[in-house]
Amino acid sequence: MPGGGSPSGGDLDRIEALARELLAAGQGNGAGAAVAGELLERVARLRERWREQAQILDRINESIITLDLDGYITGWNHGAERLFGYAAAEVIGRHILFLYADPEDDDASFQDVFLEHGGREMEVRRRRKSGEIFWASLQLSLVRDVEGDPTGVIGYLSDITERIASQEALRLHARIFEHSDEGILITDAEERIVSVNRAFSRITGYTAEEATGQTPRLLRSGQHGPSFYEEVWRRIEVEGRWQGEIQDQRKDGEIYPTWVSISAVRNVEGMITHYFSIFSDITERKRAEERIHYLAYYDALTELPNRALFFKLVDQALIEARRNRQHGALLFIDLNRFKPINDTLGHSVGDRLLQQIGQRLRETLRTEDVVARLGGDEFVVALFDIARRDHAGIVAQKLLAALDPVFVIDNHELTVGAAIGISVYPQDGFDTETLLRLADIAMYRAKQTDEDGYAFYSHEMNQRALDRLKIENGLRHAIARNELLLHYQPKVDIASGRIVGAEALVRWRHPERGMVAPGDFVPVAEETGLIVQVSAWVLEAAVRQARAWQQAGLAPIKMAINLSARDFSSALPERVDRVLLAHGLAPEWLELEITESMLMHSTERVIDMMDDLAQRGVTLSLDDFGTGYSSLSYLKRFPINTLKIDRSFVVNIPGDVSDCAIAGAIASMAKQLGHKVIAEGVETVQQLSFLKRLGCDEFQGYLFSPPVAAEEFAAMLRQDQRLAPQVLA
Numbered sequence: 001m002p003g004g005g006s007p008s009g010g011d012l013d014r015i016e017a018l019a020r021e022l023l024a025a026g027q028g029n030g031a032g033a034a035v036a037g038e039l040l041e042r043v044a045r046l047r048e049r050w051r052e053q054a055q056i057l058d059r060i061n062e063s064i065i066t067l068d069l070d071g072y073i074t075g076w077n078h079g080a081e082r083l084f085g086y087a088a089a090e091v092i093g094r095h096i097l098f099l100y101a102d103p104e105d106d107d108a109s110f111q112d113v114f115l116e117h118g119g120r121e122m123e124v125r126r127r128r129k130s131g132e133i134f135w136a137s138l139q140l141s142l143v144r145d146v147e148g149d150p151t152g153v154i155g156y157l158s159d160i161t162e163r164i165a166s167q168e169a170l171r172l173h174a175r176i177f178e179h180s181d182e183g184i185l186i187t188d189a190e191e192r193i194v195s196v197n198r199a200f201s202r203i204t205g206y207t208a209e210e211a212t213g214q215t216p217r218l219l220r221s222g223q224h225g226p227s228f229y230e231e232v233w234r235r236i237e238v239e240g241r242w243q244g245e246i247q248d249q250r251k252d253g254e255i256y257p258t259w260v261s262i263s264a265v266r267n268v269e270g271m272i273t274h275y276f277s278i279f280s281d282i283t284e285r286k287r288a289e290e291r292i293h294y295l296a297y298y299d300a301l302t303e304l305p306n307r308a309l310f311f312k313l314v315d316q317a318l319i320e321a322r323r324n325r326q327h328g329a330l331l332f333i334d335l336n337r338f339k340p341i342n343d344t345l346g347h348s349v350g351d352r353l354l355q356q357i358g359q360r361l362r363e364t365l366r367t368e369d370v371v372a373r374l375g376g377d378e379f380v381v382a383l384f385d386i387a388r389r390d391h392a393g394i395v396a397q398k399l400l401a402a403l404d405p406v407f408v409i410d411n412h413e414l415t416v417g418a419a420i421g422i423s424v425y426p427q428d429g430f431d432t433e434t435l436l437r438l439a440d441i442a443m444y445r446a447k448q449t450d451e452d453g454y455a456f457y458s459h460e461m462n463q464r465a466l467d468r469l470k471i472e473n474g475l476r477h478a479i480a481r482n483e484l485l486l487h488y489q490p491k492v493d494i495a496s497g498r499i500v501g502a503e504a505l506v507r508w509r510h511p512e513r514g515m516v517a518p519g520d521f522v523p524v525a526e527e528t529g530l531i532v533q534v535s536a537w538v539l540e541a542a543v544r545q546a547r548a549w550q551q552a553g554l555a556p557i558k559m560a561i562n563l564s565a566r567d568f569s570s571a572l573p574e575r576v577d578r579v580l581l582a583h584g585l586a587p588e589w590l591e592l593e594i595t596e597s598m599l600m601h602s603t604e605r606v607i608d609m610m611d612d613l614a615q616r617g618v619t620l621s622l623d624d625f626g627t628g629y630s631s632l633s634y635l636k637r638f639p640i641n642t643l644k645i646d647r648s649f650v651v652n653i654p655g656d657v658s659d660c661a662i663a664g665a666i667a668s669m670a671k672q673l674g675h676k677v678i679a680e681g682v683e684t685v686q687q688l689s690f691l692k693r694l695g696c697d698e699f700q701g702y703l704f705s706p707p708v709a710a711e712e713f714a715a716m717l718r719q720d721q722r723l724a725p726q727v728l729a
């Protein structure tokens, strides 16, 4: 055997030595010498064969180890050397057991295994010189002598660690596949399901037999459009993988959310061979998340947002308000008389009272407003869609009014009130923290002046609120006390220079403040709804005046009145008709001025109403044209007679190039649509001559006359006052 020391090798040595002795002793003895010579020749041939065999064994990759019957190593080829890391010299003569990985495989078992299973292949664990343990396939066979008695053992070993590992891995993968909590679905390249696991069946309700051969469309819920799935497939195509949330449908019809990861499997050529999708039912998780979110962001008692959510929402709203240059306001609400109720009637009553209060506050506000409970008896409201800062005061009033009616809890009739402090964005502060602090300060001030009431943080806003309140209160009586009156501004025909119309402009002769301009009270009247009465009064007064002038024999002129958005209701045509009839004025002498903003939300209803008015012979004109969101398409739709170029464009004519261009564009557009054009606020000859060149038909403005009282206007008419011809000469 390789490495020497084999018993056969030792025998040969002895035979060779004997033969040489025989040769030496039998000098001249022909027969003995011949035998000795032959022996030596044989020994040499045997040695040659041994050498050849040893070489062959060494070249064999497998390791071959020979042992005697007691298990002591007698032979060790190169393969064994490579496999175990020991050189032959290190192992020959040692007992085979030291190569075992598991010490409990003792000597006895070696013999047993061998004797019982001689020749059988086994998988065993062995230890290398490095200490590393590996799996080997071992085959043992007996070496027998000529009589057939066993003389030793040959062991063939090969390293099967990798084979075992890949088998192990396959087994492991199969186990994972089957026992995974997540549903797994594998399709072929044509999207036909080839394999599903147990969790798949548990989640979807389909057995493996039912699913196999189908496509994953089986699970679709109809909650996602085709474009959703197209996008999913596109991503898998490009990136090899998609993951996200999908609403699927179980066999029993229930729709549930799943978290899905879909991947494509490609072969070495890069062709897709399979798709696999791993998914989990996230219904519970979502529920838990919602619950956690709810607990973190909502007040459990009133179900209103809590402080944390309030800050989040307001921070967000402030970002948008900054971008859109909007106003906003925070209202800090502190209840009055809550503490004694809570202390005397108990917390259960107190809790229910807070719930009802929260409800009333919520119901009073619009959906886009935020109302939150900060804790205790403190609530806070955020408003971000107010057109004007003062509107926060109106909302505060509404909230106070909502708390007015008694609360009934367990037969107790309870009244609470509140003090409300208001801070305004961006005037008072830019961030939630500051605005809340200032609203809190304002609330304390409100409490000091008047137990139930509201106050702005800024002094100026308080003053405005106070003014507003005065105007509102005064205006309620103004009509009854006959404090309203009309002034009239002539509308002048540019070509003839003659007065062809009048615009009635309302004035309020306030008992303390003197004459109040409409800019100071019309907005308040619009907000409070009082405008409807004001307009009714104006319509009546203007029509009566126009008729009176006609009856007095003055040249007939068209009387224009201004309308507000609130007047623009379906009752308007009837109302106008009634007034005209009552005073005997023909409809062609009445003109209604409306603004673009009133047409912004143009519905079929609005168009119908305008058509109705036009058919009755009333003229409609579009006031302040150019200041709103004018669009040609709506202009075409409305039966409008006249466009009034807003004063803001006239004021800088002819100096400002772009204003000139705008005025020019409005004029030519109006002409094309067959409308008349009138310019407002004309103060200079230069303005007028420019407007004339543009083709304006009429003008209004201080150049001819400011709005004047009825008698003065009548005097102008009577004298047939005209624009001096030299003005435009």
Ligand code: C2E
Pocket: 489, 504, 505, 506, 517, 518, 519, 522, 535, 538, 561, 562, 563, 564, 593, 623, 624, 647, 680, 681, 682, 683, 700, 701, 702, 703, 706, 707
């Ligand atoms: P408006 O309808 O555009 O009325 C024209 C305004 O411009 C009037 O202001 C008028 O006095 C002013 N004005 C006229 N010519 C000149 C000028 O040459 N230079 C300058 N600087 N101003 C001139 P007023 O009377 O203060 O009315 C303001 C606005 O109030 C009106 O604008 C109208 O929108 C509204 N208004 C007036 N009366 C009524 C009414 O009876 N009902 C409604 N709903 N609104 C009214």
Ligand code: MG
Pocket: 503, 562, 593, 623
């Ligand atoms: Mg007007």
Ligand code: MG
Pocket: 623, 624, 644, 646, 647, 680
């Ligand atoms: Mg105007």
